[in-house]
Every structure is written in C-alpha cells, then in structure tokens.
Amino acid sequence: MAERIEAGARVYATALYEAAVDAGKADQIDGDLAAIAELFDGSDQLRRTMLDPQLPHEAKKRVIAQLMADADPLARNALMVLVDNGRLGFLHDIQVAFHEMSAVEERILDVEVTSAVPLDQAEVDRIQERISSATGLTARLSPSVDPSIIGGLVLRARGVLLDASVKRELDDLRLALTTTPLPTGSEA
Numbered sequence: 364m365a366e367r368i369e370a371g372a373r374v375y376a377t378a379l380y381e382a383a384v385d386a387g388k389a390d391q392i393d394g395d396l397a398a399i400a401e402l403f404d405g406s407d408q409l410r411r412t413m414l415d416p417q418l419p420h421e422a423k424k425r426v427i428a429q430l431m432a433d434a435d436p437l438a439r440n441a442l443m444v445l446v447d448n449g450r451l452g453f454l455h456d457i458q459v460a461f462h463e464m465s466a467v468e469e470r471i472l473d474v475e476v477t478s479a480v481p482l483d484q485a486e487v488d489r490i491q492e493r494i495s496s497a498t499g500l501t502a503r504l505s506p507s508v509d510p511s512i513i514g515g516l517v518l519r520a521r522g523v524l525l526d527a528s529v530k531r532e533l534d535d536l537r538l539a540l541t542t543t544p545l546p547t548g549s550e551a
Contacts, residue, residue, distance in 0.1 A: 372456030379441045379457070380464045388435055393465045395438035399431060400458035413451055420446050463521065472500040477509050477517040479529075490516075 368376075383392040403410050413423055423446045431439040445451045466473055474494055476482070482490070487504055494502035509517075512528035519525075 368456045368460050369453060371450065372453035373460050375441070375445065375450065375453060376457045376460035376464065379437070380461050383437060383461075384468075386437060388437060389465050389468070391435045392438045392441075393462055395431065395434040396441075396454075396458040396461055399434070399438075399442065400455050402430060403454055416449075423451065466503075470500050471503050472498055472520055473503050473505065475517075475519040476504050476506045477512060477519075477528075478506065479508070479510050479512050479514050481508050482506050494518075 379392065380389065383389040403413070412418060413426065424443055427439065427442045427446060431442065441457075442451070442454070445453060445457075463473075465471075472494065476487075476490060487506055491502045491504050494500075494504075512530045513533070514529035515527045515532075517524070517526050517528050517531075
C-alpha cells in the first residue's frame with residue numbers, strides 16, 4: 364500500500380509488531396487490525412463516535428472490547444492504549460504500517476495494479492510472475508480498474524509509483540507540446 368503514514372502511527376505499529384513477533388502472533392494481529400480498521404473505515408458513524416473527544420475513554424474502551432471480543436488480547440490491548448493516549452485516529456495508519464512490516468518480513472511485495480480494463484487471471488498471473496522474478500519477492504497483486512488511464516498499467520508498491528499508462532504518455536506529450544518553444548526566424 365503506497366500510503367503516507369503518520370510518523371506517530373509508525374511508532375505504535377513498530378512497537379505492536381515487535382510484540383506480536385515476540386509472541387508468535389504477527390499473522391493473527393495483522394488480521395485483527397485489518398478487521399477493526401475495516402469496521403472503522405466502513406462506518407462514518409462509528410468512526411465519528413470513537414474519535415469524538417467528548418466521549419469518555421471508558422465508553423470507547425467498552426466499544427472496543429465489544430468489537431474485538433474475538434480478537435487476540437494483544438490487538439485488543441493495543442487499541443486500548445490508543446484510546447488512553449488519544450491516538451485512535453492513528454488506527455488506519457497503524458494497520459497499514461503493521462501490514463507492511465509483516466509483508467516485508469514474509470518477503471511479500473503488495474502491488475496495486477490499475478488497468479483500463481479488467482485483467483483476466485492469466486494476465487494477473489503473468490504480471491505477478493514478472494514482478495516476483497524482478498524483485499526476488501513474492502508479489503501479491505491487488506488489481507483495480509480505472510478507465511481514465513486509457514491503456515497500460517499503473518503499479519504502486521511500498522511508496523513507489525510506476526505509471527506506464529497511456530494517459531500519462533498523453534499528458535507528457537501535451538506538456539511537451541505546450542511548453543516547447545517554437546523556433547524563430549528562418550528556422551520556422
């Protein structure tokens with residue numbers, strides 16, 4: 364995921380990741396964080412309520428305890444610490460950073476692949492194989508479709524963007540045509 368992560372969130376994610384690795388529960392915590400982050404991202408009401416500074420911390424902790432009843436205690440406790448420190452707003456960034464750390468440790472490269480038309484499974488497999496071969500990592504693709512790129516592909520992985528789309532090519536050509544000075548005099 365090529366996202367900008369708050370530095371403070373990265374600190375929490377690193378501490379939680381180290382604790383999860385020590386406990387042998389990195390995969391479990393990764394899944395628990397993804398589930399709770401998905402709940403927050405999917406519900407404006409839940410997010411607004413939990414980030415409301417007027418709601419007492421104890422009430423927020425009760426909600427977290429209910430939402431994470433089946434989660435690993437380490438993940439649940441991490442969210443309680445976020446509530447105590449007024450950092451629940453970091454949840455999404457912590458989840459993304461934790462997931463990235465897990466992927467690095469497992470030698471997995473998560474790649475967002477955007478194409479103008481849906482890719483069939485053979486194309487996805489071919490792209491995945493080429494990326495894996497080039498990087499020495501196991502590529503895990505998340506394909507999406509954006510017709511506005513016209514053609515080609517846009518790849519995003521670990522903060523790096525590779526834009527090989529027709530739209531970018533046309534934008535570059537348009538820029539060159541509008542900014543290149545015309546010759547003057549007998550050259551014209």
